[in-house]
Amino acid sequence: MPPRGKTRSAPRGLATISDVAKAAGVSAATVSRVLNDSSNVAADKAKRVRKAAERLGYKPFGPAQALRQQRTRLWAVIIADIENPFFTAMVRGIEDAALAEGHRLVLCNSDEDLDKEAAYIDLAIAERNAGVVIAVASTNESDLGPLVEHKVPVVAVDREPMRAGIDSVVVDNQLGAEQATEHLIETGHRRIACITGPTRLSTANERLAGYKAAMARHGRKVEPGLVRRTNFKQDGGHRAARSLLKARPRPDALFVANNLMTLGALEAIREAGLAIPEQVAIVGFDDAPWTGLTDPPLTVVAQPTYEMGQHAAQLLATATEGMASRHIVLPTALVVRSSSRS
Amino acid sequence: MPPRGKTRSAPRGLATISDVAKAAGVSAATVSRVLNDSSNVAADKAKRVRKAAERLGYKPFGPAQALRQQRTRLWAVIIADIENPFFTAMVRGIEDAALAEGHRLVLCNSDEDLDKEAAYIDLAIAERNAGVVIAVASTNESDLGPLVEHKVPVVAVDREPMRAGIDSVVVDNQLGAEQATEHLIETGHRRIACITGPTRLSTANERLAGYKAAMARHGRKVEPGLVRRTNFKQDGGHRAARSLLKARPRPDALFVANNLMTLGALEAIREAGLAIPEQVAIVGFDDAPWTGLTDPPLTVVAQPTYEMGQHAAQLLATATEGMASRHIVLPTALVVRSSSRS
DNA sequence: GTGAAAGCGCTAACAC
DNA sequence: GTGTTAGCGCTTTCAC
Numbered sequence: 001m002p003p004r005g006k007t008r009s010a011p012r013g014l015a016t017i018s019d020v021a022k023a024a025g026v027s028a029a030t031v032s033r034v035l036n037d038s039s040n041v042a043a044d045k046a047k048r049v050r051k052a053a054e055r056l057g058y059k060p061f062g063p064a065q066a067l068r069q070q071r072t073r074l075w076a077v078i079i080a081d082i083e084n085p086f087f088t089a090m091v092r093g094i095e096d097a098a099l100a101e102g103h104r105l106v107l108c109n110s111d112e113d114l115d116k117e118a119a120y121i122d123l124a125i126a127e128r129n130a131g132v133v134i135a136v137a138s139t140n141e142s143d144l145g146p147l148v149e150h151k152v153p154v155v156a157v158d159r160e161p162m163r164a165g166i167d168s169v170v171v172d173n174q175l176g177a178e179q180a181t182e183h184l185i186e187t188g189h190r191r192i193a194c195i196t197g198p199t200r201l202s203t204a205n206e207r208l209a210g211y212k213a214a215m216a217r218h219g220r221k222v223e224p225g226l227v228r229r230t231n232f233k234q235d236g237g238h239r240a241a242r243s244l245l246k247a248r249p250r251p252d253a254l255f256v257a258n259n260l261m262t263l264g265a266l267e268a269i270r271e272a273g274l275a276i277p278e279q280v281a282i283v284g285f286d287d288a289p290w291t292g293l294t295d296p297p298l299t300v301v302a303q304p305t306y307e308m309g310q311h312a313a314q315l316l317a318t319a320t321e322g323m324a325s326r327h328i329v330l331p332t333a334l335v336v337r338s339s340s341r342s
Numbered sequence: 343m344p345p346r347g348k349t350r351s352a353p354r355g356l357a358t359i360s361d362v363a364k365a366a367g368v369s370a371a372t373v374s375r376v377l378n379d380s381s382n383v384a385a386d387k388a389k390r391v392r393k394a395a396e397r398l399g400y401k402p403f404g405p406a407q408a409l410r411q412q413r414t415r416l417w418a419v420i421i422a423d424i425e426n427p428f429f430t431a432m433v434r435g436i437e438d439a440a441l442a443e444g445h446r447l448v449l450c451n452s453d454e455d456l457d458k459e460a461a462y463i464d465l466a467i468a469e470r471n472a473g474v475v476i477a478v479a480s481t482n483e484s485d486l487g488p489l490v491e492h493k494v495p496v497v498a499v500d501r502e503p504m505r506a507g508i509d510s511v512v513v514d515n516q517l518g519a520e521q522a523t524e525h526l527i528e529t530g531h532r533r534i535a536c537i538t539g540p541t542r543l544s545t546a547n548e549r550l551a552g553y554k555a556a557m558a559r560h561g562r563k564v565e566p567g568l569v570r571r572t573n574f575k576q577d578g579g580h581r582a583a584r585s586l587l588k589a590r591p592r593p594d595a596l597f598v599a600n601n602l603m604t605l606g607a608l609e610a611i612r613e614a615g616l617a618i619p620e621q622v623a624i625v626g627f628d629d630a631p632w633t634g635l636t637d638p639p640l641t642v643v644a645q646p647t648y649e650m651g652q653h654a655a656q657l658l659a660t661a662t663e664g665m666a667s668r669h670i671v672l673p674t675a676l677v678v679r680s681s682s683r684s
Numbered sequence: 685g686t687g688a689a690a691g692c693g694c695t696a697a698c699a700c
Numbered sequence: 701g702t703g704t705t706a707g708c709g710c711t712t713t714c715a716c
Contacts, residue, residue, distance in 0.1 A: 026703085
């Protein structure tokens, strides 16, 4: 038995296109044409259709459209950590822009896990999502191949994927890190350590590269012992900073390449009973609502997170088959507060 | 022309159910029966079907299922502020549980706006979403009627909607606020102010009620001038605290009923150059990654946010037509740090 | 136990 | 310009 009985105008369920057609005295095809203005329809009929649709509260049924057209109006947003305010602000930028384009977001939290990410990518394909915005779990290992093969438009954000030909929106991580490090050098710090993320993330590598570049430019040697790699989470930053602060001679400044890590590093410094910035200075990456209110307020490399999301949505909305890939690199800005200088 | 040519096994697009049927030498109906184990199928045939499906990488096409069954596997999550870590942690709880149940989340940010919320509710209905988790924009004005009428299962979280018969997951806001206020009283504060949210939010009202209850129980008069209502955002907390701190005699303690507001209040206290907790103590509502690292570390009423999300998902997954509504009230916990006592 | 057939709501090709 | 028709992929009767 079909889900509902024979077509009828009784308003139990939602109005369908043929309800509207009947009410307007035209065919379903004409209703479709009017509502998608895909072809010329006589003005009076068009008006009747619109009025009927309005009156019946007609909304086209997404799944039916999707079945017919083999694509939905849903964008999958695959991010690595939904609890990181950085991604959250970005998602908000995507959402605002998506809404304007008539798209909705399916939220996918890959949790920095390649398997979970792959599963979400498969789902996006199986469900014929109209596009995917992804902050890859790994620059080298994340496999965007299936998306490309199935012609699902993809935009990479924050983290640059290995694969060529993918639209992307990132910030100039290296320059941002360079400025942060340079700032620490110029404020008179001698032993500057760097805490960054795993090698599989382009952001972690570029920020480390920026740190090294600044050190080199100022004739400083990069001591391997002063560079730590860990996860991009609070606990990682905490562990790395704790271990760094045990080194003798102790580092007198920390450049921490991620917002949550910075929180962890702050904890570690506090636990060690060290004064900031007198004994240890600290500069973080990415601004957040709380950076001005920590003890002391944090100097950070701010990123235009919301705008990254907007740009990503824009790229997705304008993606066209066969078009050359587009890459947007947004600038960062050093926000100096008191964690780096007295 | 149909979207794809005649059915063929060529693997350009995704495998369909009839591809699997052909490969297994059975009918599409049988494939469906096997994959949904909806009816008995001979063991050998079942095995052939499963093997074929596996080999072809077959994934049922969501929209087609949705069209047939008049419902999707998507849950709409309508929250008021995606940039608030409180909601974010909750969403994560929902997501983890949803994944386990085979559901995906469509993220909707109502932005505390009734129109945006209504639009998202309409969309959830039009798209036949399988369920809705909602933190209403207004206890009194948010209209869940359409969802109920169209039999879309709904679970309210965080904020209790007016409408009866809706499953909900909330915390004991009043008790939490009472304990926070009592703590301020017991640590010797005399003029305790309260900054809470707009009257349209049950959480704002209940937390205010808790404040008043504690004051009353200890024989304190509630001075209207020491109660402020504003939005649940950082700027609201900032403005309210700034104005409160100008009062003479000045309040010597602030109970702030929301996490972002607390950040704003902290700013205001800092700008006024007052020592915390000596000149002004402060207790916030809701814990967050940064609460232990502000200057000074914040005493807060912690909420089980992730668990709220999980419970909401559980309720949604087990919602049954005609069932009595279920209400889960989770406890809060006072986390005492140094912003309330030296 | 299993296949054939119908139809969910929609759009695009085709006729006129 | 507009109606008729077919069919997207799937599930669920119905008939055997």
